[in-house]
Amino acid sequence: MKKALCFLVLAFYAQLSLSQAPEKINYQAVVRDAAGDILSNQLVGLKFTIRQGSIVGITAYSETFQMTTNTFGLVNLQIGTGTTAYDFSLIDWSNGPYFIETAVDITGGTSYAVMGSSELISVPYALHATTADSIIGGDQSACQLEIGDTYQGGIIFYLDASGCHGLICASSDQSTGIQWYNSSFVSAFAFVSSVGGGFGNTRAIVETQGSGTYAASLCENLSLGGYSDWYLPSIYELRLMFENIGGGNVLGLGDIGGFGINQYWSSTEFDVNRAWLKTFQTAGTEFNGFKDGAERVRAIRAF
Structure with missing residues (x-):
């Protein structure tokens, strides 16, 4: 790559629906160069790899994006909607831990440089819920929880x-x-x-x-x-x-x-x-x- 890059992750969170849990994770980050300057309105290539077990574990999911940062160097995307050969809905979130590896090409191409990996400490609860039925025998009413409790x-x-x-x-x-x-x-x-x-x-x-x-x-x-x-x-x-x-x-x-x-x-x-x-x-x-x-x-x- 032509120059070093800082990639500041600001937020991982489940994008929830009031009716059901969707199969995606919203992701927000600010892209900066090695001097700490924001890369505004610049086309970048992004690759996300979700690994199971450790930061060098097996690949459970991988996808790529090509997008332009905004005036503040910010990118917003939904992991689970990029270009991929994997099926995001098949990730068994109950079988963690999972780690996400972020890689970037600031020229907008596919020569990605890995910026780092971090554990998904709190697996998005809405996604986990879709694979946790066996824990309560599929009877989700067994939780017996209500709004206001x-x-x-x-x-x-x-x-x-x-x-x-x-x-x-x-x-x-x-x-x-x-x-x-x-x-x-x-x-x-x-x-x-x-x-x-x-x-x-x-x-x-x-x-x-x-x-x-x-x-x-x-x-x-x-x-x-x-x-x-x-x-x-x-x-x-x-x-x-x-x-x-x-x-x-x-x-x-x-x-x-x-x-x-x-x-x-x-x-x-x-x-x-x-x-x-x-x-x-x-x-x-x-x-x-x-x-x-x-x-x-x-x-x-x-x-």
């Missing part, structure tokens, strides 16, 4: 199609007024808005903003109910909280989450200066606000 440190506000996996929010606010940023208007490229995206957003924010007390770090450092994998929800995850266990009252449960009437921070950025917020009043308005504002925070976790 108190479970694993908080309140269930979302369940996937299996009825055994979903999202939990803390039973009370972690703050009634805290800033989104750590006194620095800088983008973490945390633009993921969908279900499952808050985890990657939170990691990116903390890595960018550093140590301190602010919305994302407050959630990531939270230990509650014996669990320490909490994070700041994406804007759509906030929407589900509002609709299912908040003032939206879509399921007729009422505001069992005990939310405040004013706005809550999401982990989803709008731009370098602003991030998305959601009010928990009857209308449930969503808007973007400056990151130095003091707003409410409610942490969530996946199970």
Whole structure:
């Protein structure tokens, strides 16, 4: 390759449907050169290899993409939709561990240079659910979980199609007024808005903003109910909280989450200066606000 490359992974997350678990993983990254400069509006070639057992294990899946970075050097794609001879739906996520190897050709070709490998520590729960039926004998109702249940440190506000996996929010606010940023208007490229995206957003924010007390770090450092994998929800995850266990009252449960009437921070950025917020009043308005504002925070976790 003509020059060295840095490839900063910002987020892995399952793109979930409210009706069923799809066979894909959303992926977001920023491409930079060896000097740390963002490669804006540049055609790049990408190759992803999912290996089973170890970073040099057998190839369970491999695919390639050719795409152009945006102004911020960002690429967004869905693993499971690239050019491949494999079948993504045949990956048995219950038979891990799995590692993902990322390789890039910054000229847009196929002379890929491996940038690194990392373990999929938390196998996307929606995907795992499609291969876990044998654990509960195929009777998914055996989980006996419902939205609104108190479970694993908080309140269930979302369940996937299996009825055994979903999202939990803390039973009370972690703050009634805290800033989104750590006194620095800088983008973490945390633009993921969908279900499952808050985890990657939170990691990116903390890595960018550093140590301190602010919305994302407050959630990531939270230990509650014996669990320490909490994070700041994406804007759509906030929407589900509002609709299912908040003032939206879509399921007729009422505001069992005990939310405040004013706005809550999401982990989803709008731009370098602003991030998305959601009010928990009857209308449930969503808007973007400056990151130095003091707003409410409610942490969530996946199970």
